[in-house]
Structures are given as C-alpha cells and as structure tokens.
Amino acid sequence: MGKGFFNVPIAVNEPVKSYAPGSPERDAVLKTYKALFNSQVEVPLYINGNHVTTGNTRTMSPPHDHKHVVGTYHLAKQSHVEEAIATALEARKTWSQLPWEHRAGIFLKAAELIAGPYRDKINAATMIAQSKNIHQAEIDAACELIDFLRFNVQFMTDIYAEQPESTTEAWNRIEYRPLEGFTYAVTPFNFTAIAGNLPACMALMGNVVIWKPSDSQVYSAKVIMDVFEEAGVPPGVINVVFGDPVMISNTVLASPDFSGLHFTGSTYVFKELWKQIGNNIHNYKTYPRIVGETGGKDFIVAHRSANAKQVATAISRGAFEFQGQKCSAASRAYIPSNLWEDVKRYVIEDVKSFKMGSPEDMSNFITAVIHEGSFDKLAKYIDGAKADSDAEIIVGGNYDKSKGYFIEPTVIVTSNPKYTTMCTELFGPVITIYVYDEHKYVETLKLVDETSEYALTGAILSADRYAIDEATKALQNSAGNFYINDKPTGAVVGQQPFGGARASGTNDKAGSAQNLLRWVSPRMIKETFVTPVDYRYPFLG
Numbered sequence: 325m326g327k328g329f330f331n332v333p334i335a336v337n338e339p340v341k342s343y344a345p346g347s348p349e350r351d352a353v354l355k356t357y358k359a360l361f362n363s364q365v366e367v368p369l370y371i372n373g374n375h376v377t378t379g380n381t382r383t384m385s386p387p388h389d390h391k392h393v394v395g396t397y398h399l400a401k402q403s404h405v406e407e408a409i410a411t412a413l414e415a416r417k418t419w420s421q422l423p424w425e426h427r428a429g430i431f432l433k434a435a436e437l438i439a440g441p442y443r444d445k446i447n448a449a450t451m452i453a454q455s456k457n458i459h460q461a462e463i464d465a466a467c468e469l470i471d472f473l474r475f476n477v478q479f480m481t482d483i484y485a486e487q488p489e490s491t492t493e494a495w496n497r498i499e500y501r502p503l504e505g506f507t508y509a510v511t512p513f514n515f516t517a518i519a520g521n522l523p524a525c526m527a528l529m530g531n532v533v534i535w536k537p538s539d540s541q542v543y544s545a546k547v548i549m550d551v552f553e554e555a556g557v558p559p560g561v562i563n564v565v566f567g568d569p570v571m572i573s574n575t576v577l578a579s580p581d582f583s584g585l586h587f588t589g590s591t592y593v594f595k596e597l598w599k600q601i602g603n604n605i606h607n608y609k610t611y612p613r614i615v616g617e618t619g620g621k622d623f624i625v626a627h628r629s630a631n632a633k634q635v636a637t638a639i640s641r642g643a644f645e646f647q648g649q650k651c652s653a654a655s656r657a658y659i660p661s662n663l664w665e666d667v668k669r670y671v672i673e674d675v676k677s678f679k680m681g682s683p684e685d686m687s688n689f690i691t692a693v694i695h696e697g698s699f700d701k702l703a704k705y706i707d708g709a710k711a712d713s714d715a716e717i718i719v720g721g722n723y724d725k726s727k728g729y730f731i732e733p734t735v736i737v738t739s740n741p742k743y744t745t746m747c748t749e750l751f752g753p754v755i756t757i758y759v760y761d762e763h764k765y766v767e768t769l770k771l772v773d774e775t776s777e778y779a780l781t782g783a784i785l786s787a788d789r790y791a792i793d794e795a796t797k798a799l800q801n802s803a804g805n806f807y808i809n810d811k812p813t814g815a816v817v818g819q820q821p822f823g824g825a826r827a828s829g830t831n832d833k834a835g836s837a838q839n840l841l842r843w844v845s846p847r848m849i850k851e852t853f854v855t856p857v858d859y860r861y862p863f864l865g
C-alpha cells in the first residue's frame with residue numbers, strides 16, 4: 325500500500341430474502357428460472373481471460389428433470405491445462421504486485437454484483453444445476469458467497485495488520501506474500517458459495533489460480549465467472565478448466581510451480597490428491613499448502629432432558645434440507661428411550677408433510693439428489709435397510725428416477741449402533757437413528773465418538789447443563805463444529821467458521837482468517853537504523 329492505511333467496509337452478513345408468496349423477489353427469481361430453463365447456454369473454458377471452446381462437449385441437465393438439456397460445456401485436453409498453468413504464472417507477475425486495495429475492490433464489487441444484479445441469476449442457476457429449492461439457493465449462492473467475499477476482505481486486512489514489535493534500533497515488518505507459483509482449487513457440487521470462495525480467497529491474497537469445478541456444478545460456476553469478469557478479475561488470475569478430473573489433477577500436480585491445493589469434496593479423493601502431492605514432493609519448488617474440507621457423518625445426540633419436539637425439528641431440518649447433501653447434514657441420531665415415542669411421532673409427521681418435486685414449484689421442500697450415481701447408491705442402502713434384520717425404515721424408503729433423481733426422505737431405525745448407515749457417509753436424505761437406554765448417556769457419548777472416521781459437525785440437545793458439559797467434553801474431538809441445542813447445519817460466514825478434523829479435513833476453517841493464512845508466505849523484514857561497524861561485542865573487552 326502506497327499512500328494510506330485504508331479501512332475496508334465493515335463486513336456484514338447479507339440478509340436472507342424470504343421469497344414468501346407475493347414477494348417481489350419470488351416473482352423475479354421464478355421469471356429468471358423459467359428463462360434459463362427454457363434456453364441453452366454454452367460454457368467455455370476460461371484461460372487467460374479467453375473463452376476457449378474445444379469442440380469436445382458434454383450436456384448439462386437439471387437433476388429434477390434429467391432428460392431436459394440446459395446447455396453444454398467444453399472439456400479440456402491436457403494442453404489446455406498446461407496453457408492455463410503458463411498463463412497463470414504470467415499473470416502472477418502483475419497480480420502479485422498489485423496493491424491489496426485493488427484486489428479488495430474487485431472482490432467487494434463481486435459481492436455487490438451478486439447481492440444486486442446477479443442475485444436472481446445465480447440463485448436460479450443453482451436451483452437448476454444443483455436442484456436447490458429457493459431458500460437453499462438463496463442461503464448458498466447469494467448470501468454465503470456474498471458473505472465470503474465481504475468477510476475475506478476484512479480478514480485479509482486483519483492479517484496484514486498483524487505485525488511484530490519494533491524497537492528504537494530496528495523496525496520489524498511482516499509482508500504477507502502470496503505463494504510462489506500457482507494454486508489449484510477443486511470444488512464440490514453442493515455449494516455454489518464454496519465453488520466461488522475457494523478460488524476467490526486465494527486470488528484475493530494475491531495468488532493465481534487454476535479452478536476445476538465439479539461436473540455437476542458447471543452451470544452455476546459459469547455465473548460465478550460472469551461475476552468475476554464483470555468485477556474486473558484480470559485475465560489469467562482465475563483460469564477455469566472442466567473435464568476429466570484425473571487428467572486435470574495429474575497435469576496440475578506435475579508442475580514444479582504448483583504451490584497449494586484448496587479442495588472441498590469427498591475424503592477419498594482428497595487423500596488420493598494428498599498422496600500424489602507427496603509422491604511429487606521432490607519436484608516442487610516450494611512445499612505446497614494442502615487444505616481440504618471433506619466428508620462427514622454428522623450426529624445429533626439427545627439427552628433424556630431434551631424437548632422431543634425440538635429434537636424432531638433438528639432431525640427434520642438437519643437431515644433433510646437440500647436432500648441431506650450438505651457436508652454438515654445430520655445422518656445419525658442417538659435418541660434416549662424416554663423420548664423416543666414422541667420424537668418418532670413428530671419426525672414421521674414432519675417427513676410425511678414434506679412435498680417433493682421441482683424447485684420451480686416453491687411449495688416443494690425436497691427436490692432431487694444430484695445425479696444418477698448418487699441416486700443408485702442411496703437406493704442400494706435403502707434396499708439394504710429393507711432387507712437387514714437389524715434395521716427398519718419407519719418413514720420414506722421409496723425412490724424414482726424416471727423424471728428426476730428423487731429419493732424420498734428416509735428414516736432408518738437400527739438396533740445396531742454400528743450398522744452400516746450409522747458409519748458410512750451416504751450424502752443423501754437418509755438418517756439412521758439408534759435408540760439408547762436413557763440411563764446409558766455416558767456410554768452413548770463414547771459410542772458417538774467412536775462410530776465414525778469423520779469429525780465434522782455434531783449437536784447435543786439437552787435441558788440439563790451438566791449433561792451438556794459432559795457431551796462437550798466427551799465429544800471434544802468428534803466434531804469441528806459443535807452445536808448446543810440446535811441442528812448441526814447452517815454455519816454462517818463470520819459467525820461460525822467451518823471445518824472438521826479426523827477424516828473430515830485439515831480444519832482450516834472456511835470463512836475465517838485462519839484459512840486465508842494458508843495462502844500467504846510471510847516475509848519478515850528487519851530494518852536496522854544504525855548499522856554496526858565493529859564485530860567486537862563489549863564482553864570481549
């Protein structure tokens with residue numbers, strides 16, 4: 325910064341619009357939805373600011389209407405990925421030297437573009453691409469992405485302001501340099517906000533990026549790129565390639581200039597990428613930063629003192645919103661025997677009241693799961709539960725992929741606390757419940773801690789403070805985001821930094837300064853004012 329210590333706007337969370345019947349935002353988003361749904365878009369690669377078409381394309385279809393085509397996207401060859409890397413490294417020469425206030429200005433502008441002129445489009449695109457109902461689209465594609473962009477600017481300046489002590493003899497300064505080389509963002513299908521944030525936060529800190537979105541999110545990724553372009557992200561700073569993830573990752577990770585991976589997705593893929601980075605370690609110019617937020621097997625534990633209606637609501641919302649396709653979605657619950665009959669009745673009532681169908685019909689709470697692979701996997705586990713003697717489906721259990729990938733919200737009750745669906749991440753609208761002896765709370769907490777390899781989110785519901793304290797201690801390492809008397813989903817940027825440990829990731833807390841710190845390499849500068857001219861110290865006489 326040259327000529328001032330600039331204050332950035334104080335970050336505030338974007339208010340969530342209601343989309344209630346009769347509201348102007350409801351009409352506007354539906355109009356945009358219809359226009360997008362009934363037209364076709366062509367999505368190019370983005371390399372050095374150019375829209376690159378390769379002739380090798382794949383079609384895009386909404387999960388709730390999979391025979392309907394809303395466009396095509398172009399697939400990269402290895403040479404495109406290599407070009408994107410070369411381009412990024414060239415762009416780095418100017419981008420990494422640009423004063424921070426200009427980087428801040430670009431991403432603050434992106435936030436306001438989404439809050440205003442692009443809001444309907446990014447929400448409608450997310451409803452189409454990922455089959456989100458309007459509320460789920462609004463809290464993700466609009467609000468969370470806006471929040472990431474605004475708060476990251478504030479976090480960046482907080483980091484820059486973190487400086488060492490100086491003395492009268494020497495002035496100590498830390499410069500938060502971007503990483504040397506280029507970075508790689510690999511993003512999941514389920515959150516448009518995560519897709520935008522992973523490349524944007526690295527670019528904000530002065531890095532250049534190759535971004536590989538999920539095949540199932542390309543349609544809404546295009547809107548993110550439209551916004552970044554209009555906001556003024558210069559050519560070559562964020563380059564986007566679609567296509568074979570293995571080829572793209574092999575090409576990226578083979579480059580000696582690869583300097584950081586920002587990944588969100590499944591645990592297996594992340595571990596494979598980590599392994600590959602390890603295998604290539606002798607080839608890199610620097611030690612690459614590795615940040616990954618991955619799977620979860622998120623829990624709800626109710627204590628015998630809990631309110632049954634509150635427990636049931638935490639299950640209905642926590643497990644089934646966005647068809648359970650949130651990394652934080654509750655997928656196993658432990659209910660004490662004294663509450664079970666009431667919780668069961670309320671949950672069944674709730675689930676039976678859910679309407680399922682296209683997000684265009686705004687009375688639908690449940691829409692489709694993301695793709696056929698996910699549908700088939702969920703159907704297999706549901707069939708398994710129907711056949712297994714230690715499992716019982718108490719509501720749901722049907723599925724139909726004739727028009728869209730629709731899985732009925734399903735509640736499995738098991739007598740075996742280690743039943744397969746108590747341990748495995750299914751990533752769909754299925755929760756498994758284990759009813760425990762109300763007097764075996766301590767043993768149950770131990771069980772919760774030991775049942776899964778993951779440690780992302782979890783919730784305790786209780787009216788008893790001692791029981792809450794007991795759970796907080798016993799489950800200290802079982803969740804990176806722990807909720808007391810709430811559902812385990814719905815983290816808000818700037819309020820609940822998000823991430824888990826164990827197999828759930830590196831826990832670098834998206835939506836916090838901690839995450840941004842991973843994308844800089846500090847340089848310590850000591851400036852001595854009166855430089856010594858004699859090597860002898862006084863003790864030498």
Ligand code: NAD
Nearest residue numbers: 511512513537538569570573589590593617618619620651
């Ligand atoms: P996924 O692992 O299938 O895909 C994630 C990304 O990795 C995509 O871009 C995909 O194309 C890419 N990929 C897939 N195979 C690859 C390979 N062999 N090499 C390189 N890249 C590859 O995950 P998904 O289905 O998109 O998302 C769901 C998963 O993401 C769940 O496990 C969920 O828990 C997790 N998730 C975690 C968080 C979190 O914050 N912890 C947030 C969202 C999603």
